[in-house]
Amino acid sequence: MQAALAPTIPFTARKPRRVLPGFGLSLGYTILYLSLVVLIPLAAIFLKTADLGWNRFLQVVGTPRVVAALELSFGAAAAAALVNTFAGLLVAWVLARYEFPLRRLVDALVDLPFALPTAVAGIALTALYAPNGLLGRLLEPLGIKVAYTPLGIVVALVFIGLPFVVRTVQPVLEDLDHEVEQAAATLGANGVQIFLRIVLPAVWPALLTGFTLAFARAIGEYGSVIFIAGNMPMRSEIAPLLIVTKLEQYEYAAATGIAVVMLLISFFLLLGINALQAWSQRRLLGTT
């Protein structure tokens, strides 16, 4: 065995197998364009913040208004992602498992929040939930105020985040072997038991990925939120809006400081998503 393999080892070790021409050109162009458009501009924000120094940075991002905005952004994003985890699982389940009229249309409709510009979603939701709006009028007598409150922010983020959960969970549900569920049913398991013992264990990595994607998107969301939020400092002012406000007041240090905090958290979430996906893929390959 060893002898048979030996001659090929030095050959493959020297150079990976690249049959197609143009490697240098393609990789060079990819890295150049990536650097010019994405990496160098993003680096600017970190270098700008490094100029501030640690103490000034903490001072800038530690003001009550900034802390309140960051807390609101992360809190509302987490609440909305949680709502979407349940609603997304329900919609994905119905789309993956049941036949009903207009199923394909509904399936396409789920992507509407991806396709609809955020500003359009923002003014539409505000018109709906304003005190004189179609839904606002119904909710007002119940004492529920949605528009111009933190609840309105959550509603906007729920709208934005739904497709993330549906689109990560749906393919897993479609792949899931029906026979296992049917076997469980013939052995006397009821619907709830089948769901908790068979479906949920298979689907929860996708569910977690969907939650994280929706959460990450919601943290930075701007267009759909600012119309419905009311934008009161300390109460309903999200972090991205505060960046814009600071920028308009020429407070660059504060704007970049908030941006760096948000970016760092987003990057960690992105790494987490990648790790999650790699892990769940390994898990799938391992079990089947």
Added chain:
Amino acid sequence: MSAAKPRSNQGFGRAALVALALGYLALFLLLPFGVVFAQAFSRGLATYLHALTDPTARSAIWLTLTVAAIAVPLNLVFGVVAAWTVTKYDFRGKSALITLIDLPFAVSPVISGLIYVLLFGAHGWFGEWLYAHDIKVIFAVPGIVLATVFVTFPFVARELIPVMQAQGRDEEETALSLGATGWQTFRRVTLPNIRWGLLYGVLLCNARAMGEFGAVSVVSGHIRGLTNTMPLHVEILYNEYNATAAFAVASLLALLAIVTLAARAALESRAPELKRATKTAGGHP
């Protein structure tokens, strides 16, 4: 087969779940969408058309088309080259490169605008040099294009990578061994294979380019008739309590969303393999 037939209470549970899901989607997705058109036509067709033919509206529509016409081709070329690079060659750091291509998705739109202000704004790195040479980037069209290129950067690559990964390299390698040049191989073998995926990526890229709000808002300066794109025009009209006109312009963007989704559905029925590849890859906007 008969074993799969639902018992009656199972059938009821099924109907209840479908009704619940459809009710949720109607309330949270369809209703906001319908409101756009209801509000746009609330004062009749004449007001609607007037809002769209207003000179500032027309210049906003024109600017949006121009920006998309620059940003989409740039990212189209990049997307094809990047997808080709990561699927047709083996090299170290490939997965890091794929993660970096996704990076703009993880950045808040507002921050995507902010980075260009820090580079090209009056107090930015190149601010003084640009001022001395009388070149305007921020609060001008070039800044809007840059911010749009940034936020739509990953779309084409993201759609193509899974498609090309699934297709492998055999066909290209065969073409080469039969004497085709690299360019011929790309044009005659690769391009026809990826055309639907490419169209799909371009559609999504274009929808985002035309609809982007946050990033563009930061760099635009909101100069009416000059640096206002359609989404920014919607915002200005809305903030001026001219809701009907705001929804009229918004209805055009909503139509764009419908056309995008319809084209996407049509592409998926033409090339079913797309559905799989893109849906698993792209829980992304």
